[in-house]
Every structure is written in C-alpha cells, then in structure tokens.
Amino acid sequence: HDVEAGKLTLDEWLFNLQSKFISVPRRGVEVEVLLPSKAIKTAKNNIMPFESKSGIYPINVPPDAEGPLKVDVRLRYRNLPPYLFDFLGVSELKDRLVINDMETGSITIKVEPIKSTKSN
Numbered sequence: 001h002d003v004e005a006g007k008l009t010l011d012e013w014l015f016n017l018q019s020k021f022i023s024v025p026r027r028g029v030e031v032e033v034l035l036p037s038k039a040i041k042t043a044k045n046n047i048m049p050f051e052s053k054s055g056i057y058p059i060n061v062p063p064d065a066e067g068p069l070k071v072d073v074r075l076r077y078r079n080l081p082p083y084l085f086d087f088l089g090v091s092e093l094k095d096r097l098v099i100n101d102m103e104t105g106s107i108t109i110k111v112e113p114i115k116s117t118k119s120n
Helices: 082-087 091-095
Strands: 020-021 031-033 041-043 069-077 100-109
Touching: 031 091
Parallel strands: none
Antiparallel strands: 020 031, 020 041, 069 100
C-alpha cells in the first residue's frame, strides 16, 4: 500500500517466497485469490525443509564510496499476508502480525576505486 500511495518506491528486486492461491475464472487467465476455497491450485514458492534458494539483489555503490561496506540481510517470515486483513475488513489488525527473522547474515565488502582504462 505504501508503494501505491507513493510513500515508497517499488523494490523490483525484492525476493519473495510467498505461495499464492490461484484460480482461473475465465479464458484460462490465472489470477491470485485470497481464500483457499476459491482456488484451484496453490503456486508454491516457499523453501522446503533442508532446501535452499537464492536471489540476486543489486546494490548501487556511489563512485566516491569508501569501504569496507557492511551488508546485512535477513530472511523474514509471517504466517499471513497483510493484504488478507484488508480483504477481510480488519486492516487495524495488521500491526499485530508477528514477523520472525528466520535467518540473518552479514558480509563486509572491500571497495576499491575504479581504475581508469583511459590512456594519455
């Protein structure tokens, strides 16, 4: 909702593992539905036990940045999507959703100036 309201920019690289309930109401076009009773299938994008998945998240480093740079990541989980509360008419309960950090990580990246390839 914050993206739609212009408060945040769309994060094209967000790595989302959310499964979705899918229906095909007309002409073979799949659409997401919020209730499993309306779905004909579930599109699973989750991580199964002992499985791993990875994603790419590009970071723009300003040319004048001095390193090292520290990058922190986290894998978060919540059992229900916030938009389900909107659909059910109980938006005020979204703040009560518990978000768990399933895994966190940190890495330090060495940053070096870009060497010019121009010859004089």
